Amino acid sequence: xxxxxxxxxxxxxxxxxxxxxxxxxxxxxxxxxxxxxxxxxxxxxxxxxxxxxxxxxxxxxxxxxxxxxxxxxxxxxxxxxxxxxxxxxxxxxxxxxxxxxxxxxxxxxxxxxxxxxxxxxxxxxxxxxxxxxxxxxxxxxxxxxxxxxxxxxxxxxxxxxxxxxxxxxxxxxxxxxxxxxxxxxxxxxxxxxxxxxxxxxxxxxxxxxxxxxxxxxxxxxxxxxxxxxxxxxxxxxxxxxxxxxxxxxxxxxxxxxxxxxxxxxxxxxxxxxx
Amino acid sequence: xxxxxxxxxxxxxxxxxxxxxxxxxxxxxxxxxxxxxxxxxxxxxxxxxxxxxxxxxxxxxxxxxxxxxxxxxxxxxxxxxxxxxxxxxxxxxxxxxxxxxxxxxxxxxxxxxxxxxxxxxxxxxxxxxxxxxxxxxxxxxxxxxxxxxxxxxxxxxxxxxxxxxxxxxxxxxxxxxxxxxxxxxxxxxxxxxxxxxxxxxxxxxxxxxxxxxxxxxxxxxxxxxxxxxxxxxx
Numbered sequence: 001x002x003x004x005x006x007x008x009x010x011x012x013x014x015x016x017x018x019x020x021x022x023x024x025x026x027x028x029x030x031x032x033x034x035x036x037x038x039x040x041x042x043x044x045x046x047x048x049x050x051x052x053x054x055x056x057x058x059x060x061x062x063x064x065x066x067x068x069x070x071x072x073x074x075x076x077x078x079x080x081x082x083x084x085x086x087x088x089x090x091x092x093x094x095x096x097x098x099x100x101x102x103x104x105x106x107x108x109x110x111x112x113x114x115x116x117x118x119x120x121x122x123x124x125x126x127x128x129x130x131x132x133x134x135x136x137x138x139x140x141x142x143x144x145x146x147x148x149x150x151x152x153x154x155x156x157x158x159x160x161x162x163x164x165x166x167x168x169x170x171x172x173x174x175x176x177x178x179x180x181x182x183x184x185x186x187x188x189x190x191x192x193x194x195x196x197x198x199x200x201x202x203x204x205x206x207x208x209x210x211x212x213x214x215x216x217x218x219x220x221x222x223x224x225x226x227x228x229x230x231x232x233x234x235x236x237x238x239x240x241x242x243x244x245x246x247x248x249x250x251x252x253x254x255x256x257x258x259x260x261x262x263x264x265x266x267x268x269x270x271x272x273x274x
Numbered sequence: 275x276x277x278x279x280x281x282x283x284x285x286x287x288x289x290x291x292x293x294x295x296x297x298x299x300x301x302x303x304x305x306x307x308x309x310x311x312x313x314x315x316x317x318x319x320x321x322x323x324x325x326x327x328x329x330x331x332x333x334x335x336x337x338x339x340x341x342x343x344x345x346x347x348x349x350x351x352x353x354x355x356x357x358x359x360x361x362x363x364x365x366x367x368x369x370x371x372x373x374x375x376x377x378x379x380x381x382x383x384x385x386x387x388x389x390x391x392x393x394x395x396x397x398x399x400x401x402x403x404x405x406x407x408x409x410x411x412x413x414x415x416x417x418x419x420x421x422x423x424x425x426x427x428x429x430x431x432x433x434x435x436x437x438x439x440x441x442x443x444x445x446x447x448x449x450x451x452x453x454x455x456x457x458x459x460x461x462x463x464x465x466x467x468x469x470x471x472x473x474x475x476x477x478x479x480x481x482x483x484x485x486x487x488x489x490x491x492x493x494x495x496x497x498x499x500x501x502x503x504x505x506x507x508x
Binding site: 201 | 407413
């Protein structure tokens with residue numbers, strides 16, 4: 001039974017595409033046949049993050065319009081078996097997507113794939129609504145800052161009313177919170193909302209916390225999803241999140257600042273003094 | 275068959291139409307013609323636009339034990355006040371006969387009570403709208419002609435509206451507007467007031483004006499007093 005996952009946030013630049021790419025790689029590397037679809041028509045980015053931009057011939061809109069078959073448009077990932085990318089069109093806009101068209105493509109993909117990851121565009125317009133409409137579960141990507149939290153809250157409202165599941169009364173889609181660009185140091189300084197601040201407003205199960213990391217930018221620019229970089233904290237955090245998504249019980253990491261040895265020494269001294 | 279029906283239809287010189295024009299029911303509570311004349315006149319004068327020319331059905335349900343009434347006189351009273359008597363309902367057989375004599379047909383418009391049935395007391399249950407799922411930013415919930423009860427968080431940017439009272443048992447962080455149709459008696463009750471705005475019957479307070487709030491552990495109510503929105507612990 002296929003599972004359609006939408007990665008959404010409302011706000012732009014919080015890490016939807018990074019998350020979609022890493023999640024798709026994570027699921028595929030565990031042996032699930034996975035596709036990741038770029039719904040950001042006109043501003044396609046997923047192909048860059050996945051490092052397949054030079055192999056794009058046909059795109060999602062071509063398939064919807066019947067100008068290409070699904071198999072012609074799907075790009076097989078070079079590094080991970082069982083992973084396919086359906087890129088967005090760069091030359092059109094989001095109005096090129098239709099509800100019936102998206103439904104037909106997803107139906108066809110449902111026959112062969114285990115997971116379909118839909119990378120939603122920012123905003124709450126057509127593209128974002130179509131990306132979430134057919135979803136079974138949602139990953140809401142949020143940065144620990146107030147505007148991102150409010151936008152995510154808005155998306156959760158739409159997820160509970162503007163999806164096929166909600167309209168057909170088949171129950172809610174499962175919602176997961178993924179907190180990205182988390183910096184324990186700045187939280188400690190009071191510059192950033194803490195995990196509990198965010199949780200208090202959004203109040204949905206936490207899937208993972210991805211620390212602010214140099215590795216993410218490096219990965220984006222080199223076209224290799226950050227989850228592949230198993231040495232990096234962000235990559236490990238994404239692996240944990242994928243494991244939790246699949247129902248495994250994994251403790252949370254990277255929530256607290258790493259105490260450096262100098263500080264530890266001083267705190268020891270302070271204790272001595274008392 | 276159908277052909278002949280069609281022909282009949284074309285030839286027919288009328289058709290029945292159902293309409294739901296308002297029709298006033300005048301329910302006699304006691305039988306005192308002098309007093310009736312005075313009170314009807316007062317009532318009509320109070321809202322002449324509403325009453326003048328309005329069809330009136332006389333309801334006899336509460337005076338059915340009093341026997342035959344002077345329907346001619348009642349008819350005169352109604353006509354004198356520019357009302358149009360169209361019939362009677364309720365009452366017993368003798369009353370019906372007397373009414374027909376006076377030119378009141380017996381009608382069964384509305385729910386004429388079956389005389390043998392015990393009169394059911396109508397239980398007035400006020401309408402309430404219950405919301406059990408979180409109300410997120412950008413969502414709007416309106417309880418029309420009703421109270422609103424929310425047992426989940428209300429996020430910043432969400433909006434609660436009710437013609438009656440609003441009760442919130444999760445944190446209230448959005449906007450809450452009670453008595454939006456102008457009910458100044460409406461109140462807002464909540465456990466933690468972190469609202470962006472509260473309003474009763476159009477009078478409002480924004481978050482900046484909500485100083486000196488009661489401590490977090492107590493229930494809070496918001497009500498209107500001398501056109502001022504008040505917040506108090508309970």
